[in-house]
Amino acid sequence: MAGPKGSKYYDVFLKFKVWLENTDGEGILGDGKFELIDQIDQLGSLKAAADKIGISYRKAWGNVKDAEEKLGFLLVDKHRGGQHGGNSVLTPEGKKLIEAYKELLVEFDESIYQITKKFFNKVNEK
Amino acid sequence: MAGPKGSKYYDVFLKFKVWLENTDGEGILGDGKFELIDQIDQLGSLKAAADKIGISYRKAWGNVKDAEEKLGFLLVDKHRGGQHGGNSVLTPEGKKLIEAYKELLVEFDESIYQITKKFFNKVNEK
DNA sequence: AACCGATATGTTTATATTTGCATAATAGCT
DNA sequence: AGCTATTATGCAAATATAAACATATCGGTT
Numbered sequence: 001m002a003g004p005k006g007s008k009y010y011d012v013f014l015k016f017k018v019w020l021e022n023t024d025g026e027g028i029l030g031d032g033k034f035e036l037i038d039q040i041d042q043l044g045s046l047k048a049a050a051d052k053i054g055i056s057y058r059k060a061w062g063n064v065k066d067a068e069e070k071l072g073f074l075l076v077d078k079h080r081g082g083q084h085g086g087n088s089v090l091t092p093e094g095k096k097l098i099e100a101y102k103e104l105l106v107e108f109d110e111s112i113y114q115i116t117k118k119f120f121n122k123v124n125e126k
Numbered sequence: 127m128a129g130p131k132g133s134k135y136y137d138v139f140l141k142f143k144v145w146l147e148n149t150d151g152e153g154i155l156g157d158g159k160f161e162l163i164d165q166i167d168q169l170g171s172l173k174a175a176a177d178k179i180g181i182s183y184r185k186a187w188g189n190v191k192d193a194e195e196k197l198g199f200l201l202v203d204k205h206r207g208g209q210h211g212g213n214s215v216l217t218p219e220g221k222k223l224i225e226a227y228k229e230l231l232v233e234f235d236e237s238i239y240q241i242t243k244k245f246f247n248k249v250n251e252k
Numbered sequence: 253a254a255c256c257g258a259t260a261t262g263t264t265t266a267t268a269t270t271t272g273c274a275t276a277a278t279a280g281c282t
Numbered sequence: 283a284g285c286t287a288t289t290a291t292g293c294a295a296a297t298a299t300a301a302a303c304a305t306a307t308c309g310g311t312t
Contacts, residue, residue: 015144101245
C-alpha cells in the first residue's frame, strides 16, 4: 500500500517479510524458499519448480538442502533415476510447513493493512 | 518466539522485517536506516550516530543520502563547520518518519505474537 | 588567519552472495 | 545394456555489498 495521493509518500510502499531463523541468527527459510517448496509440492519435481520460478536447478537444490540441514529434518523426499529421471514430493513435515506459512501470510496481510494505514496517516500529519 | 519445548521447532524463531520501498522496487529505508536516523536525532550528529551503531561515517552518510534521494526530500538538516565542526538535526519530516516507524514496530510486535503462536501450533500438529 | 571537528565524496579493497558450468549417479523402460 | 530425465555436487566466474582509505570543505572560536 502506498501513501495517499498528493502526499510526499504517494509512491512509497510499506513492505514486510517473515522468515524462520535458528538460534545462531541464521536464516532458515523465508519467502523464496517457501515459494520453491510450494512449487515442488505442486509440480512434483525440483527441476520443474526451479524452471517455473526462474532460478537455476543448482540454486533450488542448494536452497532446499540448506533449509533441511538447518532444520534437522527433511522437507522433500527426493528420488533420482527411473522412468522420468526422478521426482520429488514433500514430506509430511514439509507439507505442514508450507500450509502453516500460507495461513501466516494471510493473517499478516490482514494485520498489516491497518498498521500501514495508520503509518501513512502519521507521517502525513501536518 | 520459538516453537514449544520438545518440538521439531524448539530452537526455530519466526522473525519479520518492515521497510519502505519505491515503485521501482528499490528499498528506501528499513531497520538499519531507521535506527541510524533515530540515533542522529538523539545524538545530534551523523558521526556520533555512526560510532554508536558501529558503522563507518562513510557508510552512515551514504545511507542517509541514499534514503533522501529516493524519498525526494530531506530527513536530516546537516551543518558543517562551526565550533564543533558541524552537527545534524532531523527535519520535521524525518522526525515524523521515525516516530511513525516506532509506533509501527510496536503494533507489529503485538500482531505477530498471535500469528506466531498459531503458526507453531499448526506445524506441530500430529 | 589558523585550528578543530564534523560533513561531503571519490576511489579502492575486501568480502559475501549469486550465478553458471561441468559432471557424476540413479533406476525404470525399451 | 543403453537411453533418459532428474537428482546430486564441486568448483569457477561474475555480481553485489560492505569496509577502508584518502581528502576536501566548511564556519564558529581563539
